[in-house]
Amino acid sequence: CKSSGVQLPPTALVVSSVLTCLITIALFALLRWSPSQAMRMSRRRWPVLVWAALAALGTMAPMQLLVDVSGFRLPPEQATIFASIMSSRWGWLAIALATPIAEEMVFRGAIMRVR
Numbered sequence: 001c002k003s004s005g006v007q008l009p010p011t012a013l014v015v016s017s018v019l020t021c022l023i024t025i026a027l028f029a030l031l032r033w034s035p036s037q038a039m040r041m042s043r044r045r046w047p048v049l050v051w052a053a054l055a056a057l058g059t060m061a062p063m064q065l066l067v068d069v070s071g072f073r074l075p076p077e078q079a080t081i082f083a084s085i086m087s088s089r090w091g092w093l094a095i096a097l098a099t100p101i102a103e104e105m106v107f108r109g110a111i112m113r114v115r
Contacts (some may be wrong), residue, residue: 010084014091021098025105034109 008016028034074082085091 007080008084010088012079013085014094015089017085018090018098019096019104024102025098028105028109034105035112039063064087 073079085095
């Protein structure tokens with residue numbers, strides 16, 4: 001697949017990513033495609049959060065080592081797009097906040113739908 005050579009500015013990439021995530025979140029929420037229930041961690045909230053944070057932090061170093069040893073690198077086009085998104089402050093918001101929330105709603109709504 002050849003690239004068309006058109007380069008979008010970082011702001012356009014970030015805005016399109018955030019808008020896509022917000023549309024997905026709104027669609028799944030308004031159409032009730034994603035089940036929403038009260039927080040289930042009300043009793044043991046802090047131990048669960050601490051263990052989740054430790055598990056996430058504990059997997060970072062081994063995963064980075066695996067990437068380094070495997071020699072895996074992003075293709076240049078994808079690396080350029082990723083670098084341009086992350087060069088914006090709002091890029092971090094799109095990648096670290098909006099995208100995981102939209103992904104979670106799609107996962108819970110489309111894959112784990114309970115009737």
